[in-house]
Amino acid sequence: xxxxxxxxxxxxxxxxxxxxxxxxxxxxxxxxxxxxxxxxxxxxxxxxxxxxxxxxxxxxxxxxxxxxxxxxxxxxxxxxxxxxxxxxxxxxxxxxxxxxxxxxxxxxxxxxxxxxxxxxxxxxxxxxxxxxxxxxxxxxxxxxxxxxxxxxxxxxxxxxxxxxxxxxxxxxxxxxxxxxxxxxxxxxxxxxxxxxxxxxxxxxxxxxxxxxxxxxxxxxxxxxxxxxxxxxxxxxxxxxxxxxxxxxx
Amino acid sequence: xxxxxxxxxxxxxxxxxxxxxxxxxxxxxxxxxxxxxxxxxxxxxxxxxxxxxxxxxxxxxxxxxxxxxxxxxxxxxxxxxxxxxxxxxxxxxxxxxxxxxxxxxxxxxxxxxxxxxxxxxxxxxxxxxxxxxxxxxxxxxxxxxxxxxxxxxxxxxxxxxxxxxxxxxxxxxxxxxxxxxxxxxxxxxxxxxxxxxxxxxxxxxxxxxxxxxxxxxxxxxxxxxxxxxxxxxxxxxxxxxxxxxxxxxxxxxxxxxxxxxxxxxxxxxxxxxxxxxxxxxxxxxxxxxxxxxxxxxxxxxxxxxx
Numbered sequence: 239x240x241x242x243x244x245x246x247x248x249x250x251x252x253x254x255x256x257x258x259x260x261x262x263x264x265x266x267x268x269x270x271x272x273x274x275x276x277x278x279x280x281x282x283x284x285x286x287x288x289x290x291x292x293x294x295x296x297x298x299x300x301x302x303x304x305x306x307x308x309x310x311x312x313x314x315x316x317x318x319x320x321x322x323x324x325x326x327x328x329x330x331x332x333x334x335x336x337x338x339x340x341x342x343x344x345x346x347x348x349x350x351x352x353x354x355x356x357x358x359x360x361x362x363x364x365x366x367x368x369x370x371x372x373x374x375x376x377x378x379x380x381x382x383x384x385x386x387x388x389x390x391x392x393x394x395x396x397x398x399x400x401x402x403x404x405x406x407x408x409x410x411x412x413x414x415x416x417x418x419x420x421x422x423x424x425x426x427x428x429x430x431x432x433x434x435x436x437x438x439x440x441x442x443x444x445x446x447x448x449x450x451x452x453x454x455x456x457x458x459x460x461x462x463x464x465x466x467x468x469x470x471x472x473x474x475x476x477x478x479x480x481x482x483x484x485x486x487x
Numbered sequence: 488x489x490x491x492x493x494x495x496x497x498x499x500x501x502x503x504x505x506x507x508x509x510x511x512x513x514x515x516x517x518x519x520x521x522x523x524x525x526x527x528x529x530x531x532x533x534x535x536x537x538x539x540x541x542x543x544x545x546x547x548x549x550x551x552x553x554x555x556x557x558x559x560x561x562x563x564x565x566x567x568x569x570x571x572x573x574x575x576x577x578x579x580x581x582x583x584x585x586x587x588x589x590x591x592x593x594x595x596x597x598x599x600x601x602x603x604x605x606x607x608x609x610x611x612x613x614x615x616x617x618x619x620x621x622x623x624x625x626x627x628x629x630x631x632x633x634x635x636x637x638x639x640x641x642x643x644x645x646x647x648x649x650x651x652x653x654x655x656x657x658x659x660x661x662x663x664x665x666x667x668x669x670x671x672x673x674x675x676x677x678x679x680x681x682x683x684x685x686x687x688x689x690x691x692x693x694x695x696x697x698x699x700x701x702x703x704x705x706x707x708x709x710x711x712x713x714x715x716x717x718x719x720x721x722x723x724x725x726x727x728x729x730x731x732x733x734x735x736x737x738x739x740x741x742x743x744x745x746x747x748x749x750x751x752x753x754x755x756x757x758x759x760x761x762x763x764x765x766x767x768x769x770x771x772x773x774x775x776x777x778x779x780x781x782x783x784x785x786x787x788x789x790x791x792x793x
Contacts, residue, residue, distance in 0.1 A: 282577075287653070288609035288616070289602060289660070306576040306656030317577060 245324035249314035271342035312422035355415035355444030358404025361456035372401035374486035406432025494563030502571030552633030596624035612711030695731025696753030699724035
């Protein structure tokens with residue numbers, strides 16, 4: 239196995255206590271996958287003022303990439319992927335607490351299905367309702383949305399399933415695909431660059447799956463100012479993709 | 488328009504512990520120079536590993552006097568100077584390039600904001616941020632006087648210097664002290680090796696005690712920097728008292744210490760107006776910051792030009 243089998247990229251603007259919990263859960267998940275030594279946990283400090291404390295990040299077993307200017311989610315991930323190349327990349331939000339078996343399941347899926355280029359993960363809110371089990375597309379202005387979002391989690395069958403897109407809050411991507419697409423599109427301010435990436439992957443024949451075996455925890459949109467940036471991203475996404483994706487059921 | 492060439496210069500003296508990070512953060516510059524003052528550790532080997540051209544210089548009491556010689560040797564259009572315990576962020580290449588592209592036509596030098604770390608914590612209260620440093624400039628446009636605590640001079644005048652807003656970056660990240668222990672150790676070293684006046688008649692222990700009070704008042708900013716600012720204030724106050732005792736001990740004959748008498752007199756000697764002014768202005772560490780703060784306040788009162 240190559241020394242860096244997996245780079246996990248976690249952009250963070252502040253939120254240090256949450257980030258430390260995220261890293262602890264990630265460490266356990268990498269341990270379970272047997273990848274602790276062949277992976278890099280890369281925290282991108284996205285212009286936190288004052289900066290995230292380097293020693294605490296390193297003590298949590300992660301590498302730190304400090305950015306002094308606030309960058310988009312795409313830029314932050316692309317910079318980290320360039321800094322720590324690997325066979326696979328896991329994009330991970332700092333408010334996601336992975337289950338120990340999640341990474342192993344996601345990697346296993348990519349191994350089992352050679353055409354799969356991207357694998358997402360099933361996640362729940364703290365109240366047990368579903369946060370993400372796959373992204374589907376509605377007609378007209380509705381566009382992409384999380385299937386069964388905020389519904390009781392048991393409504394989503396526990397079987398790995400193919401989608402047109404999955405969320406970038408926890409998204410495993412093969413390096414070969416990442417390079418082919420040039421990483422995430424940096425013209426998105428914040429949000430939907432992940433869905434854009436999935437749709438572009440489909441256009442070159444790669445398949446996208448969501449692992450349903452374990453339920454990780456996702457608090458969602460914890461970073462202040464995040465929702466405001468989402469509006470511009472949505473406009474850009476719809477102008478590019480409306481009419482080009484398939485409407486689900 | 489061709490991209491301007493940038494030369495990075497780092498000064499070292501037994502800097503192996505921090506040099507790796509400094510040079511790694513400058514990997515993108517067109518030319519990298521390390522000016523080494525006879526390091527006995529691995530500094531030179533680290534510099535060579537990073538592809539730097541290493542210049543050896545004699546040990547000088549102040550680094551500032553040496554800087555001019557090597558900025559003149561840079562082959563770049565722009566010079567970026569870092570100390571060996573400083574580093575730049577991961578997005579510095581694009582930030583520096585865009586700064587030069589946007590403002591380099593109007594300005595000859597940039598004062599970059601600096602984050603100062605005590606251990607793992609950035610100290611921002613009491614004027615410790617943005618702590619502007621003139622470190623990015625067109626070749627030949629900045630000169631360092633050979634003196635302690637003196638600002639470098641922009642040869643084309645202050646109007647050609649731009650203080651880069653912290654929101655725009657890039658910052659210099661300065662690992663001031665590894666931990667409190669290192670701060671104490673360094674302060675003690677300065678205190679023990681400094682020169683003290685030799686005239687017993689001029690000795691006044693109360694003046695040192697007043698300075699200790701002043702340090703406590705100025706440095707402590709728990710609302711911004713928490714307990715660490717109080718710890719720092721205590722160290723600096725302790726430093727003032729130690730200086731008084733070392734000064735007293737070096738005198739021949741020793742004058743009366745007058746410790747008990749010194750406390751009330753010290754309270755009377757406290758420059759309260761200065762403390763209040765500096766706290767109000769948010770810049771208290773050095774006069775240069777004080778003057779800058781006054782200028783910034785006055786500027787803010789002027790109507791904005793369209």
